[in-house]
Amino acid sequence: MRTTVRLDDDVAAAAQKLRRERHISMSEAVNELARAGTRHQPKRRPFRQQTYAMGLRIDVSNIAEAIEELEGPDWK
Numbered sequence: 181m182r183t184t185v186r187l188d189d190d191v192a193a194a195a196q197k198l199r200r201e202r203h204i205s206m207s208e209a210v211n212e213l214a215r216a217g218t219r220h221q222p223k224r225r226p227f228r229q230q231t232y233a234m235g236l237r238i239d240v241s242n243i244a245e246a247i248e249e250l251e252g253p254d255w256k
Contacts, residue, residue, distance in 0.1 A: 185210075 187195065191213070199209040240246045 187210075195206060195209040195213055198204070198212060199206055202209070204212075236249075238246050238249055
């Protein structure tokens with residue numbers, strides 16, 4: 181497919197460098213860089229929720245009491 185694209189300066193420089201190193205055309209260099217980018221899958225770390233002991237234990241079975249404990253008696 182033939183198309184016109186506008187490359188950012190850093191991308192154009194990377195393509196030019198690859199083109200010179202491998203003695204290939206600019207189109208081949210851009211294609212190789214695009215393929216390398218689509219193959220690259222960053223390693224994902226599992227999500228872990230961080231918790232901190234705050235010293236306050238609240239029974240949430242009665243929401244009104246929990247809100248009063250957190251906000252004070254004048255929360256309404």
